[in-house]
Amino acid sequence: MKKATDNKIRKKGLGVKAGRGIGNTAVYIGLVIITLIWLFPFFGIVLESFRVETPMQVSYLWPHKFGFDNYIRLFKETDFLRWFVNTGIMGVCTAVLQTVFVLAMSYGLSRLRFKGRKFLMNAMLVLGMFPGFLTMILIYKVFSDFHLIEQMAPLGLIIVYCASSGMGYYVSKGFFDTIPKSLDEAARVDGATRLQVFYKVILPLSKPIVIYTILMGFMAPWGDFMLASYLIHENSQGMSVAVGMFEWLSKTMVNTNYTMFCAAGVVVAIPVTTVFLLLQKYYVEGVTGGAVKG
């Protein structure tokens, strides 16, 4: 009798296990399909960038002839390098400045209690809900008076990207809120100034959020098109990659520049991907363990 029950249990157990196995397989197959669909455009762009036989769009995927012609043309015949450097400078400057602003803002809002703090936070939240391009005409007007457009547009754009960046305080403030206040207090009693508390205690504990802010700051200029195209106008010296490359897809140029556009796309993806790969490991690093009881 007992044996029979045992068998029954065993059978049931096996059934559950097998069921779970089948379920997992189905899930993985689904995920693989989704991944393939998602990766296909990237794969296509890389292939296109190595196509040599024609600069036009074609109806087949695999290039008949591979070569670096598109990349050579990109750097020799166009201002792409200039745009790339422009965007790179904007990316680095924005990443640095924006990180400073955002972290200072969020730390202040997280730790200091002052009159109008709640109001300020709410006001920024509401202001942040308005789409950025509402201010474009005004920004253009002001910046043209200061000669921060066309050739000087990269500087103007850095100012725009950084100026209101403090308003994006929510994520990092949320993070700072999780760091116990008593750490600040202990450091202050131990002889640290407010600034020392921030960079000796809080910053080392906030690596993930610092990295996140840097990444966001760096990515913004690479992806921004609307405001950039407006300020840059058509000045080739001041262009960013997004604005410059857009030209190549206009009706008259698409047939001569399509594969070069793809090559440029690959080049543009390289720095962003590299930065992300280098910094992503900090994303997952849990660092606050052991700060307080727990």
Add this chain to the structure above:
Amino acid sequence: MASVKLTNVKKVYGKNVVAVDDFNLDIADKEFVVFVGPSGCGKSTTLRMIAGLEDITEGTVEIDGTIVNDLQPRDRDIAMVFQNYALYPHLTVFENMAFPLRLKKMPQEEVYERVTKAAEILGITEYLMRKPRALSGGQRQRVAIGRAMVRDSKVFLMDEPLSNLDAKLRNQMRAEIILLREKIDTTFIYVTHDQTEAMTLGDRIVIMKDGFIQQVGTPTEVFDMPVNLFVSEFIGAPKMNTFKTELVCEYGKYYVTPYGAKVEISGEKAKKLAEKGVYSQSIILGVRPEHITLTTSENPAAIACRIEVNEMMGSELHLHTVTENGDKLIVRVPTVTLEDDERKALHHGNTIYVTFGSKVMHFFDVDTEKNLLV
């Protein structure tokens, strides 16, 4: 090493939440003072005002004769141990302890010397290279104490340093703090809500309630001569029994009449009552559980009460009893003196007879709740 003086200190949060009021205290150099009281009584706020972590609304705080109201914490030369340890999680134990010294730009050799010396005293030498997360609660608390120790600061502040530890470890650390105090002879201000810690550690105890100091005194003073009902019930465990009764003055002799019993007040207590001009009146009588003794029904001073709960603590029994008119009375009986059959009789539901002498009585005014003998 320094004295600390608080004069008329007041702390108001927002517009009208008064956390601390009219706080006056002189703490002598090398004294160990404990602030104790229930949560929300303002003890931590007071400590944080001394540390400079809270603004002082009114009054002055002096450390070593200098008014420090407007000084930043780092300029006050104080060390502080926090309830949740507040160790820097990204630094090793060594660097945690060296942190205040590095901020002072102390030479490397001296940092090393001081940290290793403190670690030795606290018995954490082998953990110096570990991160705080790899330490147990007790070890973390030692590191926190170590970080405060290395600085040789004027005043050592401790904000409920033991309340995150389990009971056994707490007892052990309490003993260690007493030893530590001898080694780092400095001024201590210690905040706790635990009256046992206050009694065992403090040279003087400051008992607070609702932002006001109730009493300042040595452990013996606050235990033997509580100034009011609150202090009498707060200090001592289990808490003091208090009940309304009549004080009767007949032919120059004083009696109290708890639950129909008649107990004469003799000696010192009677003399003091006469001196204070207290005569027949309603009073609140206080008697500590350990001062109540078992007796028999023949005793004219016996009070009959029924045992509701019998708590066996090992060395003693805590009997939670109810008198005839429903008042609760806690009686503490040392088990060592009990015969087996006596112990059996102390069963819940049984009625026992208890009594107490006048020497152990405390008299409080019914309205003001103040001790009539103070």
